Structures are given as structure tokens and as C-alpha cells.
Ligand SMILES: Nc1nc2c(ncn2[C@@H]2O[C@H](COP(=O)(O)OP(=O)(O)O)[C@@H](O)[C@H]2O)c(=O)[nH]1
């Protein structure tokens with residue numbers, strides 16, 4: 001044993017749950033390369049993949065392990081081949097998106113995170129509609145979103161941009177930073193504590209890996225060089241990766257996502273202002289079209305609500321495929337599908353024990 005998993009965020013909740021699986025070892029997923037995972041246990045890092053039974057039972061990508069997951073593996077001795085992942089422990093939070101090119105399949109971006117840093121640069125990438133999209137996903141994940149505005153050194157009109165951001169970021173902390181002058185690093189560090197996991201999300205090129213390297217105190221992650229910046233389609237970070245920070249805390253870097261379609265989201269929290277206005281409409285089922293007494297149209301007409309923001313709200317609403325289902329309900333659904341309830345789960349464990357002595 002040479003690794004203290006507390007440094008990787010292990011806490012009592014996961015330790016407790018792990019005791020349900022005797023004969024298996026607890027580990028955290030630190031990297032994912034398609035079907036192959038890198039996991040870390042008390043005995044060090046090892047490669048792992050899911051068992052055939054596991055793959056057979058899961059019928060949605062959401063059910064597969066992802067970076068940040070706590071999993072139960074069958075071996076820690078590398079000399080006997082890759083470890084087999086048999087179970088995922090209950091996720092405390094799940095950041096998910098719609099899998100690219102699918103209609104109704106989710107994909108986990110990161111699991112068991114405490115804080116999501118939504119990164120956007122204050123130059124080319126700046127787009128408040130995108131912040132709304134990220135917030136909708138983040139608020140549903142059970143982790144706390146924080147907006148990180150990068151490259152403040154390249155910003156032309158900071159007060160104007162901050163105004164725009166504050167019109168969509170109610171209840172969310174906003175940090176302005178720059179790796180050129182170190183602005184904002186103290187504010188970022190304030191979120192990083194022993195055993196806490198932070199995920200960085202945002203478009204490619206906004207400076208996520210640069211920021212993480214700063215926090216690590218060394219250039220561990222590849223970042224784009226100036227010359228490579230011309231090469232538009234290129235992603236320097238190609239897979240999700242979990243790293244331990246020198247002063248405690250764990251970070252997950254993610255590659256930029258070309259499309260971030262919503263799989264499940266929380267519009268009520270992201271658009272609290274609109275829902276508050278809508279509550280004053282004359283009709284409870286007002287569609288905010290041409291009905292009389294529509295408070296939303298009135299707010300748009302008198303300038304209290306931006307039409308663009310309302311359109312964005314409606315667009316995201318249409319996009320939400322699992323409307324009405326929150327993360328916990330989805331998680332329960334998944335367990336029922338996988339194990340057909342508690343009895344089946346017990347049965348499986350018994351069979352597994354017999355087979356593996
Ligand atoms: N001017 C300026 N450039 C930055 C800043 N942060 C990152 N960059 C540059 O932006 C490019 C993309 O950074 P990278 O960390 O690879 O972005 P990622 O794709 O989000 O991980 C690199 O050339 C960085 O040097 C910043 O605060 N100011």
C-alpha cells in the first residue's frame with residue numbers, strides 16, 4: 001500500500017459502500033480511453049476495463065464508468081493483466097451531456113465532483129448563451145458551478161462583459177483570471193480543498209489546461225502553443241484526466257466539446273428570473289405567445305427581460321430530452337435496470353463470490 005486514497009477524495013460515504021463488496025478493491029477512475037480505464041487504488045495505478053457481465057447489463061453510456069467514479073476492481077496486481085471493474089459506487093454528482101450524434105443517450109463528462117469551473121475566455125470564445133447552456137447542465141449535476149472568465153489580459157471592455165455575465169449568472173460566483181499576470185488565482189485556490197474534486201469544462205483553447213498547470217506548479221498537461229492556435233480543429237487535451245494537486249484537492253481536465261447537447265438539466269435554477277416572471281402570468285399554462293395577461297411578454301416589452309435570454313430558455317427547454325427526470329431518478333432507474341432491484345443484486349454478489357472463491 002503506497003497511496004492514500006483520501007488524497008484522491010475518498011471519504012466515509014464511499015468507504016462504507018465499498019464494504020458491501022468483499023473481495024474487491026476500491027479505486028478511482030483517473031483516465032478514460034474508450035473502453036480502457038486508468039484507475040488508482042491504495043496499491044497504485046493500474047489499467048482496467050469493465051466485466052462482460054457489467055457491459056451486458058448496462059444499456060446506456062451513462063451506466064459505464066467515467067473519470068471521477070469510484071469503482072470496485074478485482075485485482076491490484078498488475079502482473080496478472082488488467083483489472084476488471086465490477087461495480088460503480090453511487091455517484092454523488094454526475095456531469096453529463098448528450099452523447100454526440102445520438103438522440104437520447106447520455107455520456108458522463110465527470111463524476112463525483114464538488115465544483116464545476118465553467119471556463120470561458122474574455123476574447124474570442126465569449127458567449128453568454130453558452131454560459132446558460134453550461135449552467136443548465138451544471139445545476140443538475142449536484143455539483144456547484146463557478147464561472148471562470150479567462151484571458152482577462154486580452155479583454156477589451158471588462159465592465160461591459162461583466163455586465164453581460166451578471167445578467168445570466170444569478171447565484172453563481174464569477175472569477176476573472178489571467179495566466180499572464182496571475183489575476184484570479186487566489187480566488188480559484190479558495191475553492192480547492194483537501195479531498196475536494198473540481199472539474200474544468202469549456203471550449204477548447206480557453207485556457208483550462210494552462211490554469212491546471214499553474215495550480216499543479218508544473219507543466220504536466222499539454223497546452224496549445226501559439227503556432228498551433230492557427231490549427232483550428234486541433235484539440236490538445238484529448239481525454240479526460242484526473243490529477244491530485246500538490247496542496248490537496250483533485251482536478252479533472254476535460255477536452256473542449258464541440259457540441260454540448262443537454263441530456264438532463266435544471267432550467268428552473270438557471271432561469272430563476274424567467275420562472276419568477278412566468279408565475280405572474282394570468283393563465284397557469286401560459287405559453288408566453290399571444291395569451292392575454294402574459295407577464296413574460298410584458299417583461300420583454302418593457303425591457304425587464306431580454307428577448308434573447310427568453311429564446312435561449314425556450315431552446316434549451318425543447319432540447320431537454322429527459323424533461324422532468326432529475327439525476328437521482330435517472331440513477332435509480334439505472335440501478336433497477338442493472339440489477340433488477342436489491343435481491344437480484346445480492347444474488348449476483350453471491351454468484352460472484354462462489355466463482356472467485
Ligand atoms: N493571453 C493569454 N493566453 C492564455 C491564457 N490562458 C491560456 N492562454 C493561451 O491559450 C492557449 C490555449 O490554452 P489551453 O490551456 O491549451 O486551453 P484548453 O484547450 O482550454 O486546455 C494557449 O496558447 C495558452 O498559452 C491567458 O490567461 N491569457
Ligand SMILES: [Mg+2]
Pocket residue numbers: 208209210222223236237253254255
Ligand atoms: Mg486542454
